[in-house]
Amino acid sequence: MKSEPGPYAYDLDESRIRAERNKARRLRQSQWWKRRCAKGVCHYCGRPTPAGELTMDHIVPIARGGRSTRGNVVPACKQCNNNKKQLLAMEWESYLENIRRKKSG
Secondary structure (H helix, E strand, C coil), X not given: CCCCCCCCCCCCCHHXXXXXXXXXXXXXXCHHHHHHXXXXXXXXXXXXXXXXXXXXXXXXXXXXXXXXXXXHEEEXXXXXXXXXXXXCHHHHHHHHHHHHHHHHC
16 A cells, blocks of 8 residues: 655656756756855855855755756755755745744744
8 A cells, every 4th residue: 555645845857856866966966056056045044154165955856846946956055954954945044033033933
C-alpha cells in the first residue's frame, strides 16, 4: 500500500529529482554561480559569509516542483538553508516573522 504524500509533497519521479540534482551540481561549477558566491552574502539573512561556506538553496525546492535554474537558486548560509528546508519563499518569510515576533515580544 502506497502512503499518502504530505500536504506539501509532490509525487515526483525519482529520475526527475536525480536530473534536477545533477543540474544543480553543474550549475555550482559555473562561473555565474561562483560570482554569486564571491559576493559573500547570504540571500536570506544578509550576513557576510565566506564564499566557500555558502550553499545553493532552491527558492522553490526540488521536492516541491522547483527546478535547478539560475532564477530558482540563491546563495545561502548553512544555517538559513538548513532552517528553510523545503519551505517556499512565502512560508520562509512567515517563519522568520514569527521568530522576530517571539524575540521582540
